[in-house]
Amino acid sequence: MLFKLVADMTDLTVKKEPLDEAYYELGGRSLIAQYLIKNVVPTCDPLGEGNHLIFCTTVFAGTKLTTSNRMSVGGKSPLTGGIKESNVGGYAASLLAEQGIRLIIIKGISKTNDLWTLHVDSKGEAWFKEANDCKGMNNYEFSEQIHGKYGSKIATVSIGCAGERLYKNASIQVSEFRSGHPSRAAARGGLGAVMGSKGLKALVIEKPDERHQLKYQNENQFNEACKTLNDLVAKGVQNDPFHNIGTIATIEATGANGILPVDNFSGKLFPEYRKVGANQFMENLSSRGGKNKIPCQPGCMVRCSNSYHDEDGKYLTSGFEYETIALFGPNCHIADLDAIARMDRLCDDLGVDTIEAANTIAVCMETGKIPWGDSKAALDLLNEMLEGTDFGNLMGQGCEAVGNHLGCKRIPVVKHQSIAGYDPRNTKGTGITYATSPMGADHTAGLTMGRAFDDCGRTAQAYASNKLQVAMCFADSMMCLFAFTHMVPGIPLLANLMAGLYGGEADFNRIATMGVKTILTERAFNQQAGMTIKDDRLPDFFYREKSPATGAKFDIDDHELNVIFDF
């Protein structure tokens, strides 16, 4: 039997109940979609008591499928005003799976100004613990305190002062397997603010004394399919730049072809991109005692994470990723990898989305508040968020709020959420994903770069985005996307996994339906929340301005965007 925790912040009760049967064959993004459409009024105040914050594991959590212990966080987003699923690696989902817990629901709002943690102990008991001594504490100090008290067999899922201050760019940080660094981020959409609005500082999850045993309907069927899929991943990662280097490797591709955003999505090339690329990164790791090939969760074969050290060889940050580097780097005209690493550390500690924060810095540069390329000034602005100055608090409201305040004419947001590290004129399918995904401008929802014939052309871009968006919906319900990419030749076997674990036919329609139903449910939520087709568009400047690197504009016909989900 699997369980859910229903935690009510209003009366501070936690109930451990059997998981609803309807949720057994759901997990991650698919579970969040079905839960929210049934239990949260789409027009509710995202920071009010009507919103629920949910944490869940994947459909295959607790099995031997590599990367299946991924966590999804969901709720109505205070940034987009629509449905949000934000997924994250780290140790927490693995421990929840060992506890037999698929879903944690946080409802209501604390009646007082007290702050709480939700603790799940080694016996499987869960309760709220008063945490007023942690008010204003940021994620590194919090994680160190908890690990110091309970040891290494524990995970933290926490907010920093950004979440406590209800910043719309607030993330939820999960501690990494082994290191305990709070560097894995459920970053997008401001769910950290939802957590803060409820008075919840953290989940603290202990490793159970007795591991929950999953009940397979046909364990041989499951294991056979699982072995084949895991073997595909093991083989694929040998030549995967994310395994061999890290996601920073993407800079080498995007920097050369105009997809890398430069100077607030000017569409130009950045000649110094290699200073923040793979070779510089590997050289810094090697000379300073850092490491790559780190798994953020037990059993991960991709191992894309890293530990990055400063010039003196001291630990600086981990989970140092392409998005952060691209957007704090070339998109701000900065070519200093160490400065960007400091920004990454600060964002993880304070608990903000690096994509949102970096785009905010870029609009500050575009409007002349600080000079292009001034990494010290950029760090000073991030410190304003840390200190909670007036401008820092405004930055916490996101890129669009700052852009409007400063009179910026080029604000790169969709559904109020900042665009990720791929210029949509030069990967048009990705641009279609940004525009039409119910998640807002989210690259993980369907990155078409390198997949859709000519990235700058118009042919089949909507087709590629449609297929990927549906695939990402079921992939985000099952595992990490980086592992999924290698399993593609064996995709039909996902149906064998479902049948082996939950019974029934090994029918791929169960998988495909999960993807289609999830995305249509998310769109229904957003429509009920008040979104229209006007929200499925890119900012105007992408349609008007040619990218100097390629000559391309975003010239996809509105009709293609309107019908993309007409299945």
Place this chain on the structure above:
Amino acid sequence: MIKVRNEIIPFREGITVADVFREIGETIHPTTLVTLNGKVIPYTKLHHWVLSDGDELRLLPIISGG
């Protein structure tokens, strides 16, 4: 000799990365990283990059974003 994937290509003076790709039937695509003895070669220089005897090339296609 030049090592690439699991193949050995005979070395000859002036052989370039583009020559090797042609011999193994690969296309140079911007989303495939090429490393030479562990270091990434810039995409813009791949076509004319001259190799030395004993060099090892690896092709690392980028198939997702992060």
